[in-house]
Amino acid sequence: MIFSLETLLQLCILLPIFATLFIVAFRRHPNLREAVSLATSLCVFYAVVTIYLGLDAGETIAVHWLQVLPGLSLSFSVEPLGMIFALIASFLWFVTIIYSIGYMRGHNEDHQTRFFCCFAIAIGSVMGVAFADNLFTLFIFYEVLTLSTYPLVTHAGTDAAKKGGRVYLGILLSTSVAFFLFAILGTWVIAGTLDFTQGGVFPVDANTTLLGIILVLFIFGIGKAAIMPFHRWLPAAMVAPTPVSALLHAVAVVKAGVFTVMKVGMFIFGLDLLIVLPTTQFLLYLAGASVLLASFVAMRQDNLKARLAYSTVSQLGYITIGVLLATSSGVIASSMNIAMHAFGKITLFFCAGAILVAAHKSNISEMRGLGRQMPFTMVAFFIGSLSIIGLPPTGGTWSKWYLLMATLETDQLIIMVILMLSSLLNIAYLMPIPFHAFFSISPAKNEHGVATAKVQIKEAPTASLIAIGIAALGCLVLFIYPNPLYELASAILEPQQSTHGN
Amino acid sequence: MLVHLPILQVIVPLIAAPACLILRRPKLVWLFALFASSLAFIISILLLQQVMTAGTISYELGGWSPPWGIEYRIDKLNAFIALIISGISTVVLLAAQTSIEKEIPKDKQPLFYILYLLSLSGMLGIVTTGDAFNVFVFLEISSLSAYSLIALGKDRRALWASFQYLIMGTIGATFILIGIGLMYQMTGTLNMADLAVRLPEVAETRTITTAYVFFIVGVCLKLALFPLHFWLPNAYAYAPSIVTAFFAATSTKVAAYLLIRFTFSIFGISFSFTTLPIETMFLVMGLLGIFIASTVAIYQDNIKHVFAYSSVAQVGYMIVGFSLSTPAGLTAMLLHMFNHALMKGALFMALVAIMYRVGSSKINDLQGLGRQMPLTVAAIVVGGLSLIGVPLTVGFVSKWYLVVAAIEKGWWWLAGLVLLGSLLAVIYVWRIVETAYFKAPILGQQPVKEAPMAILVPVWLLVSANVYFGIDTRFSVEIAASAAKSLFGVAQ
Numbered sequence: 001m002i003f004s005l006e007t008l009l010q011l012c013i014l015l016p017i018f019a020t021l022f023i024v025a026f027r028r029h030p031n032l033r034e035a036v037s038l039a040t041s042l043c044v045f046y047a048v049v050t051i052y053l054g055l056d057a058g059e060t061i062a063v064h065w066l067q068v069l070p071g072l073s074l075s076f077s078v079e080p081l082g083m084i085f086a087l088i089a090s091f092l093w094f095v096t097i098i099y100s101i102g103y104m105r106g107h108n109e110d111h112q113t114r115f116f117c118c119f120a121i122a123i124g125s126v127m128g129v130a131f132a133d134n135l136f137t138l139f140i141f142y143e144v145l146t147l148s149t150y151p152l153v154t155h156a157g158t159d160a161a162k163k164g165g166r167v168y169l170g171i172l173l174s175t176s177v178a179f180f181l182f183a184i185l186g187t188w189v190i191a192g193t194l195d196f197t198q199g200g201v202f203p204v205d206a207n208t209t210l211l212g213i214i215l216v217l218f219i220f221g222i223g224k225a226a227i228m229p230f231h232r233w234l235p236a237a238m239v240a241p242t243p244v245s246a247l248l249h250a251v252a253v254v255k256a257g258v259f260t261v262m263k264v265g266m267f268i269f270g271l272d273l274l275i276v277l278p279t280t281q282f283l284l285y286l287a288g289a290s291v292l293l294a295s296f297v298a299m300r301q302d303n304l305k306a307r308l309a310y311s312t313v314s315q316l317g318y319i320t321i322g323v324l325l326a327t328s329s330g331v332i333a334s335s336m337n338i339a340m341h342a343f344g345k346i347t348l349f350f351c352a353g354a355i356l357v358a359a360h361k362s363n364i365s366e367m368r369g370l371g372r373q374m375p376f377t378m379v380a381f382f383i384g385s386l387s388i389i390g391l392p393p394t395g396g397t398w399s400k401w402y403l404l405m406a407t408l409e410t411d412q413l414i415i416m417v418i419l420m421l422s423s424l425l426n427i428a429y430l431m432p433i434p435f436h437a438f439f440s441i442s443p444a445k446n447e448h449g450v451a452t453a454k455v456q457i458k459e460a461p462t463a464s465l466i467a468i469g470i471a472a473l474g475c476l477v478l479f480i481y482p483n484p485l486y487e488l489a490s491a492i493l494e495p496q497q498s499t500h501g502n
Numbered sequence: 503m504l505v506h507l508p509i510l511q512v513i514v515p516l517i518a519a520p521a522c523l524i525l526r527r528p529k530l531v532w533l534f535a536l537f538a539s540s541l542a543f544i545i546s547i548l549l550l551q552q553v554m555t556a557g558t559i560s561y562e563l564g565g566w567s568p569p570w571g572i573e574y575r576i577d578k579l580n581a582f583i584a585l586i587i588s589g590i591s592t593v594v595l596l597a598a599q600t601s602i603e604k605e606i607p608k609d610k611q612p613l614f615y616i617l618y619l620l621s622l623s624g625m626l627g628i629v630t631t632g633d634a635f636n637v638f639v640f641l642e643i644s645s646l647s648a649y650s651l652i653a654l655g656k657d658r659r660a661l662w663a664s665f666q667y668l669i670m671g672t673i674g675a676t677f678i679l680i681g682i683g684l685m686y687q688m689t690g691t692l693n694m695a696d697l698a699v700r701l702p703e704v705a706e707t708r709t710i711t712t713a714y715v716f717f718i719v720g721v722c723l724k725l726a727l728f729p730l731h732f733w734l735p736n737a738y739a740y741a742p743s744i745v746t747a748f749f750a751a752t753s754t755k756v757a758a759y760l761l762i763r764f765t766f767s768i769f770g771i772s773f774s775f776t777t778l779p780i781e782t783m784f785l786v787m788g789l790l791g792i793f794i795a796s797t798v799a800i801y802q803d804n805i806k807h808v809f810a811y812s813s814v815a816q817v818g819y820m821i822v823g824f825s826l827s828t829p830a831g832l833t834a835m836l837l838h839m840f841n842h843a844l845m846k847g848a849l850f851m852a853l854v855a856i857m858y859r860v861g862s863s864k865i866n867d868l869q870g871l872g873r874q875m876p877l878t879v880a881a882i883v884v885g886g887l888s889l890i891g892v893p894l895t896v897g898f899v900s901k902w903y904l905v906v907a908a909i910e911k912g913w914w915w916l917a918g919l920v921l922l923g924s925l926l927a928v929i930y931v932w933r934i935v936e937t938a939y940f941k942a943p944i945l946g947q948q949p950v951k952e953a954p955m956a957i958l959v960p961v962w963l964l965v966s967a968n969v970y971f972g973i974d975t976r977f978s979v980e981i982a983a984s985a986a987k988s989l990f991g992v993a994q
Contacts, residue, residue: 147892
């Protein structure tokens with residue numbers, strides 16, 4: 001091998017950022033510019049897979065960049081949870097770029113250079129979040145992620161986009177500064193370190209009330225995890241072009257949020273401490289409420305992307321619940337759900353974008369009978385929905401399964417009921433869409449009184465279809481072949497060798 | 503030669519100022535002023551180096567030994583501040599020639615450089631001297647030249663702003679003089695080190711308390727601590743932009759230095775923080791300053807006003823650090839003085855570029871500027887992020903130290919308030935960013951070009967300093983921490 005694993009780790013973060021230079025340089029040659037994006041994403045994915053193989057072989061991979069303040073350094077290390085996140089994000093980045101090429105051109109979007117640039121920076125920072133070795137490094141990349149996605153949200157430049165961008169930045173930045181940073185500082189003063197450590201960093205005799213408050217600050221402060229009442233930014237972000245909603249607001253950004261919650265829960269507090277904190281139960285109910293309420297709101301949305309956004313809010317609640325249950329199956333469920341939901345939701349968003357490009361429709365009520373015009377898209381939508389609901393033969397089954405087990409293990413019956421109810425609601429707001437698409441008759445066709453003339457098949461651009469196919473296939477493959485994922489997820493709980501870079 | 507560095511620090515710009523008259527041609531004068539300022543910068547680097555390795559330097563002016571003669575005394579604290587002042591002054595001067603071309607009539611340009619150098623030497627004098635009366639003298643030198651510099655502004659309101667500043671500044675200086683006079687009356691000495699020795703004997707008297715209060719109020723006027731800040735926004739807004747960039751980055755630092763020097767080195771902690779409730783008073787004033795001035799900044803429609811009010815708020819952060827009365831709090835204050843100089847320097851320099859091309863600093867005139875002047879607007883974005891306190895910028899470093907200092911003292915509520923305060927900065931910074939990037943240019947307005955290199959280079963020098971010292975904090979943190987430690991060590 002040419003590069004050491006350490007180099008590859010740094011390349012994951014730096015390559016996308018360097019790629020922006022080339023993207024800008026080739027701004028007049030769209031094909032070349034997209035080729036740069038594609039090549040970079042392939043390289044990053046290759047690097048992540050190589051790192052995964054190295055991790056599997058038992059190697060410890062850690063990089064230390066520099067010390068910013070005494071005791072606070074920019075350093076990275078690889079552990080299974082970050083590995084899961086990095087694998088998914090880099091793979092889906094590649095898929096999304098294929099999709100975007102079709103979508104952005106099919107939709108004649110402006111400022112495509114800026115779009116691909118910010119996209120690349122966002123992915124670089126996601127990699128930084130995934131491999132961060134301490135809370136400080138994680139926080140930095142968390143903020144870079146917020147700032148780099150802001151121009152993507154306001155991409156259209158319309159008043160609606162600006163307003164959406166304001167909500168987006170306002171909530172994410174203020175929660176992160178007022179609560180998240182506060183919690184980090186509190187942790188720093190109490191524990192004296194911000195390094196992610198198996199079993200937590202707090203001293204045994206620390207005041208649990210204080211730690212409980214810090215936990216609340218963390219959960220609220222990690223706005224990207226979209227726990228109600230700080231979820232508004234996610235629906236607001238839906239003004240962005242669909243590929244952005246698909247990758248960033250179903251995978252990268254929101255997953256960075258729940259990933260951070262998991263990291264904090266496991267490596268700052270530690271599961272043993274999490275159970276005894278006085279506020280954990282409150283937060284569990286809050287996350288439960290978030291799951292249920294968001295599902296209800298989703299049912300009332302007619303705009304497809306808005307419905308999907310609220311569905312995401314609800315699904316993120318699952319992951320937070322998984323961590324807060326503080327058992328091994330809860331953690332496994334959460335980390336698996338990061339992957340499963342990513343594939344399911346990205347499929348759905350891809351489909352929503354395809355419908356917009358091909359049929360120019362964004363409201364659910366207009367999608368009756370669309371299945372005949374866009375059969376491929378609608379079948380993929382059906383598969384994605386199954387995965388979100390958690391039905392076989394899709395990957396979502398497994399994460400829901402483990403989550404229910406975790407609630408049983410910890411006797412959280414109320415939470416269990418909430419989860420069951422939410423699954424029913426999922427069916428209620430997702431299933432009608434493909435159902436009506438195939439079995440209802442398009443009202444538009446009947447207007448003329450013509451007995452439905454032969455409907456032309458008119459799908460989205462090929463590049464987009466390929467991406468949809470890959471994502472939907474991913475949902476199915478994860479059902480049959482969840483083992484590597486499961487192994488990674490359970491490896492999170494095993495005590496690791498010390499991997500800290502400083 | 504090296505022995506005489508402390509006095510050269512002041513004398514070089516002081517002599518260079520009248521020498522400008524001989525040169526007359528604006529361009530030559532500019533080069534000469536730049537040379538003098540760079541020389542001062544180099545001197546302060548050398549001084550800082552000496553202080554860090556060999557400890558405090560005492561220089562006897564004219565060979566008269568203190569406390570009879572005037573002593574210049576350089577320790578870590580004032581070497582650090584002198585470095586900030588002369589450094590910023592040099593970088594700002596780089597752009598001066600291009601900028602004043604459009605803002606100051608040609609026949610007044612040499613005058614501008616003379617006043618600029620005088621102001622610089624005044625500030626450096628305040629910082630380096632070890633004599634209380636000398637402080638007053640240099641204060642007047644820097645203030646008088648500052649009033650005239652502000653009055654040079656193109657806008658007629660500059661005259662009024664300058665007059666307002668003149669009145670307030672003179673009251674401040676008089677108060678300072680009264681304070682120093684009372685100290686002299688009680689102790690019979692003006693040497694700072696000597697004062698520190700003799701003051702405790704008479705500390706219980708009402709005269710000394712009065713002296714301290716007069717002095718502090720005078721300094722706070724100069725510092726523009728809320729609610730004594732009324733002169734500042736207009737002075738900053740209507741002065742020539744280059745003057746604003748220089749003052750915004752340096753002049754409040756000088757006042758903050760005086761506050762620290764007299765409180766810690768002369769009156770001593772036990773007097774300042776136990777006899778008088780200045781801790782609480784400063785805490786309240788600082789917090790009010792942060793919240794009220796930031797809120798006012800949100801509603802301004804001139805960017806210079808926005809950043810001027812933001813400066814008042816930033817002074818609030820410094821004072822909050824001061825009011826903690828712990829070494830950690832003082833470190834945070836010193837760090838913020840350094841970092842704020844970089845932030846505001848960068849931001850106001852970017853405004854110099856905008857004034858040069860657009861000729862106005864109204865927020866609405868910024869519409870669509872993101873595409874026309876990408877580098878300048880990008881500089882505002884980075885400077886703004888630094889002001890908010892986003893990680894990897896200097897703003898984050900100051901905020902981190904301030905909040906940690908508050909938590910270490912057990913004041914969790916204060917930590918929360920400080921962080922909340924930075925959210926207000928998000929709002930006023932983002933208003934500017936949004937206007938520049940997302941509003942279409944006003945119809946019928948001539949599109950403008952990117953600013954000339956002569957301005958862009960210093961702008962980006964300061965912007966990169968914002969990022970560099972946000973990542974590599976060894977320099978600033980080490981000096982600030984050791985200066986704070988020695989200030990507390992001396993007093994205990």
